[in-house]
Amino acid sequence: MADLDEIIHQPLRLRIMAALNALPVSTGLEFARLKKLTGATDGNLGAHIETLARAGYVAVDKAFVGKKPQTTVTATAAGRGAFARHVATLQEIIAGKQP
Amino acid sequence: MIDSQQASAALNDINDIVHRLRQSQIYQTASLIIIMWGVLVFLGYIANYTWPPQGYAIWAVVDLVGIAGSIAIATFSGTGPGAGAFAIRLLMAFLLFIAFGIFCSVVLGHFGPRQMLVFWPVFTMLFYALAGLWFGYAFIVIALGSSALIVTAYFYAGPALLLWMALVHGGALVLGGLWMRRI
Numbered sequence: 001m002a003d004l005d006e007i008i009h010q011p012l013r014l015r016i017m018a019a020l021n022a023l024p025v026s027t028g029l030e031f032a033r034l035k036k037l038t039g040a041t042d043g044n045l046g047a048h049i050e051t052l053a054r055a056g057y058v059a060v061d062k063a064f065v066g067k068k069p070q071t072t073v074t075a076t077a078a079g080r081g082a083f084a085r086h087v088a089t090l091q092e093i094i095a096g097k098q099p
Numbered sequence: 100m101i102d103s104q105q106a107s108a109a110l111n112d113i114n115d116i117v118h119r120l121r122q123s124q125i126y127q128t129a130s131l132i133i134i135m136w137g138v139l140v141f142l143g144y145i146a147n148y149t150w151p152p153q154g155y156a157i158w159a160v161v162d163l164v165g166i167a168g169s170i171a172i173a174t175f176s177g178t179g180p181g182a183g184a185f186a187i188r189l190l191m192a193f194l195l196f197i198a199f200g201i202f203c204s205v206v207l208g209h210f211g212p213r214q215m216l217v218f219w220p221v222f223t224m225l226f227y228a229l230a231g232l233w234f235g236y237a238f239i240v241i242a243l244g245s246s247a248l249i250v251t252a253y254f255y256a257g258p259a260l261l262l263w264m265a266l267v268h269g270g271a272l273v274l275g276g277l278w279m280r281r282i
Contacts, residue, residue, distance in 0.1 A: 011112065093100075
């Protein structure tokens with residue numbers, strides 16, 4: 001029986017990982033779009049992305065588009081794997097296979 | 100550990116965010132196409148006003164450039180599995196609409212130039228409104244807003260109909276597309 005991933009389980013981090021995981025591999029989302037999708041504030045979103053990055057679940061790429069800084073967040077292979085396991089565990093709980 | 104209700108809520112949260120992401124991707128692509136059509140029809144109306152005898156040729160060029168541009172945008176901005184097939188289905192639906200429009204306006208209706216000028220934009224806006232039932236309310240708002248302005252132009256713009264249409268049809272599409280990119 002698998003355990004829930006404590007890093008992903010937090011609601012905002014779950015939404016971040018769900019959005020990134022729905023994209024094709026190696027495709028990321030800009031910080032502004034992620035903020036709009038999740039409804040989080042700048043500070044809150046930044047802190048949770050940092051937690052995910054420290055765990056190796058997302059890669060953060062900072063670049064300049066023209067003169068504007070742009071941060072792009074992409075799910076790593078480890079992050080995609082952890083998310084898939086987390087979802088499988090949730091489904092097992094619903095199916096009654098986990099206590 | 101969490102119970103099944105909490106697990107179910109978490110899965111619903113995941114489904115909700117994936118749905119919002121898909122809608123946002125559709126809006127990003129569609130807004131580019133709508134803005135492009137807005138600019139094209141604006142130029143089309145101005146050209147038609149300037150050179151009235153060339154009306155059919157001008158609109159044939161506008162339509163061809165618009166269709167080619169729509170395909171290019173849908174192809175290059177398509178993300179996720181099935182995006183290409185989806186774009187082709189959407190294009191086929193659009194072409195069927197156009198064929199039906201030609202049947203109504205030329206074969207059955209014998210519309211005059213003024214009626215043709217209003218029929219086609221309102222008819223294509225019907226396509227947008229129907230698309231909105233699946234892809235999000237923004238399409239419906241743009242379609243109904245544009246149609247209301249176009250029908251108002253038909254009744255009240257008089258001889259300035261082409262210029263009015265350039266502003267209300269082209270302008271509504273450009274503004275609608277820009278608004279769609281912000282939501």
